[in-house]
Amino acid sequence: MFDGLHDIDWASMGHAYGSAEEVPGLLAALRSPDAEERREALDRFYSAVHHQGSVYPPTAASLPFLFELAVDGATPDRAAVVALMVSIGRESLDRGFEDDGTEIEYYPPMGCGQAVAFLRERADGITELARDADPGVRLAAIPGLGLFLDDADRAAAVLRERLAAERGMAARLRIAAAAATLALRLPVASRQVMDWLTGLAADPDQGPATRLAALVQRARCAPDEIGEDVVPAAVGLLRETARAIPVRRIAPVPEHPAVSTDGVAPQIVEAFADLDRHTRVLAPTTALLRTFHDALGARVPERTAVLAEQLSSPDPGSRLDAVRMSGELMRAWRGDHTGLLLLVADQLTTADAEVAAEAAAVLESCHPIAAPAREALAAHIDAQLAQYGPDVWAAPEAPLRRSHQEAVRALARLGDARALPMLLTALDSDVDAWRAIQVAEHLPQAADQLVPRLCDHLRRIDLSQQWTEMSARAILSALAALGDPAAVPSVVHTLVAAQGHGQDRVTQSALQALRAFGPAAGGALDAIRSLTTAANVHVSRAAVAALWAVGRDRGEILSVLLGLLDEDTSFCVDDAADLLGEMGPSASVALPRLREHLADDYTWIRVHCAAALWEIGGEAEAPAVVDALLHAMAENPRTANHVVACLDRMGPLAAPALPLLRAQLALPRRGGRFQSIGNDEELQRVSRTLIARLDPPNEPTDHETHRAGRPA
Structure with a gap:
């Protein structure tokens, strides 16, 4: 051999x-x-x-x-x-x-x-x-x-x-x-082959799973030929198949050899656990149904009908796989997902904790559109507290623990204060506190209770250990979002410690937090100023941004920003343009260089510089700005959030953008930065508002109203 x-x-x-x-x-x-x-x-x-x-x-x-x-x-x-x-x-x-x-x-x-x-x-x-x-x-x-x-x-x-x-x-x-x-x-x-598959799908002598497979694979061969009868037929065969498959409990996750996680960020450990969960396929028809969803593509109502049947299966593994597919549909495709969200929320009441946990995780990942599931999440949390007591956040059974924590996180991301007691429990007990920290920023109404606890966690982080970087940055991000100036001393302490231990990314995050506090962080100006010349370019540009937000001294910052406009690094140019735009007309000295950047090869530079041109030059720059923005968005759709936000500020002068805005809204797939639900929902909202403002529906005249038989 x-x-x-x-x-x-x-x-x-x-x-x-x-x-x-x-x-x-x-x-x-x-x-x-x-x-x-x-x-x-x-x-x-x-x-x-x-x-x-x-x-x-x-x-x-x-x-x-x-x-x-x-x-x-x-x-x-x-x-x-x-x-x-x-x-x-x-x-x-x-x-x-x-x-x-x-x-x-x-x-x-x-x-x-x-x-x-x-x-x-x-x-x-x-x-x-x-x-x-x-x-x-x-x-x-x-x-x-x-x-x-x-x-x-x-x-x-x-x-x-x-x-x-x-x-x-x-x-x-x-x-x-x-x-x-x-x-x-x-x-x-x-x-x-297609004729054979068509015959198999209609053959009553074949089992329902074989007929369903033939129907789906025939659709895969020619998606454009999928008729109105295909989805109802598939749903019926899926129902028959579910009755024919023995119902089995979800098998425990296979045990891996014990691996030490000392010195590994808990976020990384959980990411690998999540990857393991998502590579498990629990139902024999899951791959087939994924193929069907791929073939159906943008037919969101039809795909929702299929998922509704999947979610009604008596088999918990089939339902868990369907919950995941539901999340994939909602994250990738636009549409009214209210019904599907409620169907996923129904899985919170299942007796199988793994299915409930996956449902809560999907609702968290879809939180920008998950408001219809708010009460179901709150009821699920209350039921768990009533059954297992206040320590359920730290339950020893992994599926139950995850089910509770994911539901709390999903409710918190909806800004619902009913999640607060569990977050405080996590922060006080330090059990999986990192999971509470990730969502704390969504409860600004509870900043007075969250900020002291977050600062305490921040002070206890040992920045001499590189693996603590993710935890420190998450806390700094939460403090920045909550915006309570009481956190400034802790942030400054972390800034100094991060510098001492060479933690550049933590230093950058601390500077970004100080920027969010604005003039309230005035006591940190000297520390910020000393970092504007840092060797690490990410640190230095974060320091420049913080210096402007905290000090608001145009004379000190303007020359630095003009220098950044001449850098070869795109993110330096982008950041400089954004800050110059914040300065408004007083930064008019930058107009010639910003205009030159409208011809840059890189779309992001054009977008940021065009937005700055509008903020500084106003109406006189409008034609060039609109032209640059529209070309950039057509070339790179991921710039759409930035483009539409600037167009929204331009008011009636953005009228030439109407065709592109309408075309963008007509796309079935999610768009915007990273094609995430949050960015896409914001993109759609601003686009619709802008279209309504630029092209309002015609109001009927008195004559038209009278002819329609209504009082003028």
Whole structure:
């Protein structure tokens, strides 16, 4: 086995983490009799050689040896090897080729063409793997029938044969998916495959899951042909499928070997735990339904109808997966999501704490639109307090603890004071206090209770430890948002400590907090001023911004800002333009340089400088400002929040923006900075207000009112 393995110069090739010289050892370990050695080798292969789906030269060069392992009946864990081999081929097709089939040129070469060519040459072997006696091997190989067989008629025949032979739901779902992949990859196969899928979907002799899979995969083949009857049919089949699947409790999260988290920020630990949760798929139909949602795309009402059925499943795992998909829909697509929010909120009352926790987490992540769920969140929290007592925030059962904490955080993000007692409990007990700190800024009405506790936490942070950076910055951000000048001494103390320990990012955050306090932080002026010449450019520009906000001395700051306008770094120019705009007409000396920046290649520089031009020059600059803003937004839609905010300040002079504003509102996907719900909702709100102001609906004249039969 492995003839020629050591003839390859693996050390000359690289993977995600450096030299590929370890690859022969990993391949050999995949045949080890030691299960733990095999698991570690497979994990390492996925993390380094096939990192996040990447196909490097050593990834492609490994395929002949993976194929040897796959077809050798003595290989342990053959299904895992076949799955790895198919994954490499699938990613090679997805990443390495244009839609017209031409290979994408990479530097250095990534090996995608080599990988696909090898697997296509092994079409007979892949077909036999799909017929293997081991059901796990068959399941792993089935997708390869759609990916690598180039004879369309033969591939379709093998898929029909496998469907007739396979009884398991997982295999039948994969066969339907492989058929759609074949139709999309080989146009010559599309008609016969789509006709076959259409027939399967209507065949009463097939089980509901098979019919649902055929219906969904047919929709995937031609999304533009999805008719009005498809979603109702899918909902009906989904209901039948749910009745046919045994209801199972959600299995506990698999135990990982104990890993020390000493010296790791709790936010990082939780981020990895969250990643683990989101990689778990709990229902056999989840991948199929994700495919259906992808095919439906912008049809938000239809997708909501499907999710409503998913959320009514008797199976808790199916509902948990549906809760996650609901969050994905609301975060990515515009529309009236009130009904879906209420359906997600209904999951708070389930007996399964993991489902309730996921529902609360989705409501928190969607908090800019989650107001309809406010009372459900409050009721959930009250019920938990009544059942488990005031210590439920620190409950030892992880699902219950997360369910409570996520609900409290979601309610707090809605600005609801009913979340305050639990936040204070967290801050006082120091149990998962970081989770309370992240949402404290949304309760400014309770600043008198929150700020002293936040300052106490800030003073106790040991900035000699680099891992404490995230916690310090989160507290500083919360204090800045709450805006209570009583926090200034603690912020200044942190500023000095951060400088002493070389914590530049904490220093920057402290300066940003002092900026938020404005003149109330006047006692910190000397400390701020000393940092305007800091070596770290992020610190120095934060100090300049704080110096202006706190000192308000134009003479001191203007020359510095003019210098920043000439920097090569875009964020320096952006920040300088913003501060000059705050100064207004008194910064008119900057107008010539700002006008020059309207021709900059970088859209963000144009946007910030155009906004400053308006604030400083006013009506005289309006034509150039509007033109720059509209071109920037058309070129880079992520500038839309900044653009629309400036247009809103311009009033009637922004009238030329009406067509672009209407076009922006007509987009089904969320837009704005980072395409987040918050930014997009603000973008829509300001755009609608601006359109109404610039083009109000015509009021009926007295004559028109009289003709309509109404009193004038």
